[in-house]
Structures are given as C-alpha cells and as structure tokens.
Amino acid sequence: MKYIVSIGLETHVQLKTATKMFCGCNLSTDCPPNTNICPVCMGLPGALPLMNKEAVKLTVMSGLMLGCEISKYSKFDRKNYFYPDMVKNYQISQNTHPLCIGGGVDITANGAPKHIRINHIHLEEDAAKINHYARHSGIDYNRCGTPLMEIVSEPDMSSPDEAMEYLTTLKQILVYAGVSDCNLEDGNMRSDVNISIRPEGQEQLGTKIEIKNMNTFKGIYAALEHEIARQTAVVSAGGVIQQETRRWDADLGETITMRTKENAHDYRYFPEPDLLPVVLDDETIDSWRKLLPELPSQKKDRFVEQYAIPEYDANVLSAQLPVADFFEKTIACGAQPKMVSNWIMTELLRLLGESGKELADIPLTPESFASLLKLLDKKTINMPTAKELFPELFEKGGDPEAMVKERGLGQVSDSGAIEGFAKQVIEANPKVVEDFLGGKGPALQFLVGQIMKLSRGKANPQMAAEVIKKQLGV
Amino acid sequence: MEEKKTHIDVARVCELAHFDICAEEMTEFQAQLDNILAYVNKLDELNLDGIEPTMYGQPVVNSFREDVVTPSLPREDVLRNAPDSANDEIKVPKIVE
Numbered sequence: 053m054k055y056i057v058s059i060g061l062e063t064h065v066q067l068k069t070a071t072k073m074f075c076g077c078n079l080s081t082d083c084p085p086n087t088n089i090c091p092v093c094m095g096l097p098g099a100l101p102l103m104n105k106e107a108v109k110l111t112v113m114s115g116l117m118l119g120c121e122i123s124k125y126s127k128f129d130r131k132n133y134f135y136p137d138m139v140k141n142y143q144i145s146q147n148t149h150p151l152c153i154g155g156g157v158d159i160t161a162n163g164a165p166k167h168i169r170i171n172h173i174h175l176e177e178d179a180a181k182i183n184h185y186a187r188h189s190g191i192d193y194n195r196c197g198t199p200l201m202e203i204v205s206e207p208d209m210s211s212p213d214e215a216m217e218y219l220t221t222l223k224q225i226l227v228y229a230g231v232s233d234c235n236l237e238d239g240n241m242r243s244d245v246n247i248s249i250r251p252e253g254q255e256q257l258g259t260k261i262e263i264k265n266m267n268t269f270k271g272i273y274a275a276l277e278h279e280i281a282r283q284t285a286v287v288s289a290g291g292v293i294q295q296e297t298r299r300w301d302a303d304l305g306e307t308i309t310m311r312t313k314e315n316a317h318d319y320r321y322f323p324e325p326d327l328l329p330v331v332l333d334d335e336t337i338d339s340w341r342k343l344l345p346e347l348p349s350q351k352k353d354r355f356v357e358q359y360a361i362p363e364y365d366a367n368v369l370s371a372q373l374p375v376a377d378f379f380e381k382t383i384a385c386g387a388q389p390k391m392v393s394n395w396i397m398t399e400l401l402r403l404l405g406e407s408g409k410e411l412a413d414i415p416l417t418p419e420s421f422a423s424l425l426k427l428l429d430k431k432t433i434n435m436p437t438a439k440e441l442f443p444e445l446f447e448k449g450g451d452p453e454a455m456v457k458e459r460g461l462g463q464v465s466d467s468g469a470i471e472g473f474a475k476q477v478i479e480a481n482p483k484v485v486e487d488f489l490g491g492k493g494p495a496l497q498f499l500v501g502q503i504m505k506l507s508r509g510k511a512n513p514q515m516a517a518e519v520i521k522k523q524l525g526v
Numbered sequence: 527m528e529e530k531k532t533h534i535d536v537a538r539v540c541e542l543a544h545f546d547i548c549a550e551e552m553t554e555f556q557a558q559l560d561n562i563l564a565y566v567n568k569l570d571e572l573n574l575d576g577i578e579p580t581m582y583g584q585p586v587v588n589s590f591r592e593d594v595v596t597p598s599l600p601r602e603d604v605l606r607n608a609p610d611s612a613n614d615e616i617k618v619p620k621i622v623e
Contacts, residue, residue, distance in 0.1 A: 069593050070595055071594065076594060077595070078595045078598065084614060085614045085615050086605065086615065087601050088598050089598055090598050090599050094604065094607075096607075102590070102591045103591065104590070104593055105590035105591065106593035107593075108590070132542070135621075184620065185620070187620060188618065188620050189618050190612060190613065190615030190616065190617055190618075191615055191616045191618060193616070328584075328587050328588065328589045329581070329588075330587065330588060331588055
C-alpha cells in the first residue's frame with residue numbers, strides 16, 4: 053500500500069522590533085536574565101498592554117510579501133493556560149480575526165513549481181525562556197512579550213524535502229523584507245509541525261500528529277522522516293493513528309507522546325478586553341506596501357534581464373539580500389556584470405564561507421572590488437595578481453589601484469620585455485621546446501610558466517604564449 | 527456562527543481555571559450560571575441575521591504606541607515579588623511538559 057503524506061507548518065517568527073509587543077521593554081538578546089521586564093510583561097495587577105505599531109506594520113508587510121489579504125478589521129484574544137513561561141496565565145494572541153488571511157509560498161518540488169497555501173498569519177506575544185536544572189527550573193522573562201508572528205500553512209507539503217523548501221523560501225522572503233532576522237540559533241524562527249498519512253486514493257486527510265516547537269530545519273527534517281516511517285508502520289500493521297501531540301527527541305532520534313487528545317488543552321479563548329481592535333484603511337496598507345523590497349524571485353528575473361547573466365548566477369546572487377546588493381553596487385561602480393558575478397560566486401562567497409563572516413562585517417567595499425576588477429578587465433594586472441590581491445582586500449580593504457602602483461604589480465604587456473624573457477626561456481629549455489614542436493601542447497604552458505617566473509608573475513600570460521609561438525615560428 | 531451554549535459545567539470550568547470550590551458553592555454557582563445563560567439566550571428571540579457580535583463596548587480603535595524603549599524595572603524589585611530565585615532567574619519546581 054502506498055501512502056500520501058500531508059505536512060502543514062505553523063511557523064513562529066520573532067519580529068525585528070526594538071521593544072516588546074505590549075510594553076516598551078528592550079528586546080536585545082544579550083542582556084542579563086530578568087533585566088528587560090516591567091509590570092506589563094510580568095502581568096502585575098492593574099498593568100495594561102499598549103500595542104506596538106511597528107509589530108503590526110511588520111506583520112502586514114510579511115502578509116503583503118506572501119500575497120495575503122490584509123484584514124481591515126482584526127482583534128486580539130486571550131489564550132488561557134497555566135505554565136510558568138507566561139506570568140499572566142494567558143497569552144495575548146489572535147484567535148478569530150488575524151491580521152493576514154490566505155496567501156502562499158511558491159516552492160520547487162521535484163523540479164516543478166508548487167504553491168503552498170498559507171491559511172493565515174496572526175500576531176501574538178512570545179513566552180519566557182525556561183531553563184531546566186537538576187532539581188528546579190529557572191525562568192528568564194526577558195523574552196516574555198516579544199512580538200511573535202505565527203504563519204500557519206495549509207497541509208500542502210507532501211515530503212520532508214518540500215517542508216524544507218517551504219521553510220527556506222519563507223525565511224528568505226522574511227529576511228529580505230527585513231521583518232525578522234530568522235536566526236535559528238537564537239530561536240527567531242520555530243515551527244510546530246502537523247503531519248498525517250493516508251492511503252493513496254483516499255480523499256480525506258488522515259489523523260494528524262502535531263510535533264511541537266522545533267527550532268532547527270535539520271530537526272524538522274529528521275522528525276518528519278521518523279514520523280512518516282512510524283505512522284506508515286502503525287497503519288500498515290492494521291493499527292490506527294490517535295490524534296496527539298508529540299515531542300521530538302533529537303538524542304533518541306524519535307518522537308515521543310506529549311499529550312493525547314483527551315488531555316488536549318482547552319484554551320478558553322475570549323476577546324482581550326484590555327486592547328482595542330486594529331482597523332487598517334487602504335491608505336495605511338498602501339503606505340506600508342511602498343516599503344516592500346523586491347521578492348527574491350523577481351530580483352533573479354531582473355538580474356538575468358538587466359545584466360545578461362545566466363539564470364544560475366542570478367539564482368545564487370539573489371539568494372541573500374546583502375550579496376545581491378553588493379553585486380549591484382559593484383556594477384554601479386563600473387565593473388563588468390558577468391565578471392562581478394563570477395568573482396562573487398567563486399572568490400567572495402568562498403572566503404565568506406571559510407571565514408564564517410557576513411558581508412556586512414568585512415572591510416571590502418563595492419568601490420574597491422570594482423576597482424580591482426576594472427584593473428583586471430583593462431589588463432593592467434593579470435589574473436594571478438588579482439587573485440593574490442583579493443584576499444588582502446577582503447581582510448583589510450584598501451585601494452587596489454594604489455596597491456598595484458606601489459608594489460609594481462602592473463602586468464607586463466610590453467612586448468619588448470616579454471620577448472627578452474621568451475628568448476631566455478627558449479635557450480634554457482631545449483628539451484621542452486623540442487617536445488612542444490613535436491606536438492606536446494602542455495609543453496607550451498611550462499614555457500609560459502617560466503616567463504611568468506622571470507617576470508615575477510607580472511607578464512601577460514596570453515601575450516607570453518603568443519611571443520613564444522612567434523619566436524619558434526609556429 | 528459559534529455553537530450555541532445551553533449549559534456551562536462549573537466543575538469543568540473550575541478544573542480549567544485551577545479553582546478549588548466546595549460542593550455547596552458548586553451547586554450555588556451552577557444554578558446562577560444557568561440563570562445567566564438563560565437570560566442571555568433571550569437574544570435568540572430576535573432576528574440577528576447579518577449582525578456582527580459586539581466585542582467591544584466603545585467605538586474606539588487603533589490604540590498604538592511607537593516602538594521606543596522605555597526603562598524596565600530593577601531586577602531586585604522584580605525578584606523580590608517571586609517566591610524564590612536562583613542565579614537571577616525565578617525559581618520554580620522542576621517542570622518538563
């Protein structure tokens with residue numbers, strides 16, 4: 053029997069605001085425990101929440117990027133539960149009238165385009181961080197009240213790979229829009245996973261299992277693979293899947309029952325009486341729409357069109373916004389687009405990868421990068437020299453033109469000088485010359501290499517090859 | 527339209543809200559709640575088609591603040607309110623859900 057897998061994701065994304073959702077407490081992550089808390093986020097009696105407008109704006113911008121319909125009227129509700137990560141004994145969330153409805157994410161599945169629908173996006177507050185120790189648990193309320201956007205997908209994904217593709221694309225879009233850092237290590241992006249299987253041919257979805265609070269893509273992938281195998285084994289053996297919430301144990305590599313349907317929470321949602329509804333007019337929504345950046349896929353198409361670079365290059369360059377910006381700024385400084393693209397994809401991304409640095413952290417500017425490439429393009433320097441200078445510019449920055457002048461790195465394209473070197477090399481290597489004349493192509497490379505050596509790397513290699521051939525009468 | 531409620535189980539509500547009340551109170555509150563519900567259900571006598579439920583009493587919307595940091599409380603003051611603390615964290619019995 054073949055089974056069809058249905059996966060839906062509820063992705064919680066911390067918004068990039070300076071302050072919390074309902075109070076002015078600082079959101080920096082590197083503060084000592086329990087220093088960014090106040091009567092509102094500690095739920096002290098009489099304290100009243102006041103909504104952060106920026107959080108509403110960032111959620112609406114996310115909705116616009118994802119093709120959602122923006123609600124003209126939305127409101128907040130109390131979700132009641134008892135757990136020490138939420139001091140008020142309720143979380144302020146949106147149950148019935150979320151800020152954004154519908155929309156979706158376009159992914160590639162098995163080489164074909166696929167649209168993963170989004171059900172809605174709502175805004176809520178994050179809970180505190182609990183640390184577990186041998187004999188007690190300790191709570192740091194700094195995170196309590198952080199604006200958290202929950203993006204709820206439809207169960208449209210049919211494999212762990214599609215789920216990865218969805219999350220990667222979603223992350224890319226949100227980082228592009230500047231609404232979140234989506235930093236997985238910092239827990240900026242966490243997902244609850246819903247998964248069910250059903251026999252092929254059956255219309256109705258199978259019973260779903262929820263896996264809570266996964267904060268790495270790798271973990272989600274592993275949990276999904278495990279859960280698909282587990283459910284398939286249960287159903288194949290004639291068993292029935294019971295609706296339940298499970299927890300992924302990364303050490304054991306398996307999911308474990310957290311609570312069954314009978315013990316499911318009853319959150320007793322009701323409208324939050326301490327907050328007023330949010331009513332957005334077209335003018336406000338349009339003013340936020342104007343702040344949206346180009347989507348990664350739009351940027352990719354434009355790069356192909358505008359700079360005549362291959363689709364593959366455009367894909368790599370548009371994947372991260374800082375890289376895409378660096379590419380365009382370097383071209384704006386007069387460098388040749390395909391050359392810029394090649395150098396970013398090979399040299400720059402390699403050095404970034406090796407050093408573990410971000411583009412924003414390195415002293416290399418688009419101006420000096422463009423200057424280096426222009427020197428190479430005009431043949432003022434040769435490729436080996438350019439490749440030698442690049443890591444230095446990457447590490448320390450600087451003006452390539454001045455460096456070339458100071459160190460005398462200019463390429464020797466003076467045919468007189470090269471002819472002199474060629475003569476020496478031919479005289480010193482009669483055996484290699486013979487090989488070359490006898491038809492051994494690689495022998496020429498050796499001779500050119502000797503000229504490069506004599507010129508201390510500055511000769512124009514193409515010209516050196518020409519001169520040797522000319523002197524040997526080939 | 528949400529499902530119409532004709533009965534609210536006080537015992538269940540108490541369980542959910544972590545309230546402990548005695549049997550006498552349970553009976554008393556159950557009768558009161560049933561009364562209140564019956565009163566609210568009078569609304570069913572009216573034709574409410576196309577009328578949105580009233581969620582807020584005032585006709586005011588959009589009360590926002592700007593995203594500007596305001597001072598937080600001194601940590602000592604906050605921790606003084608907690609039953610116990612250790613290493614600047616609020617200490618609670620070991621919980622693993």
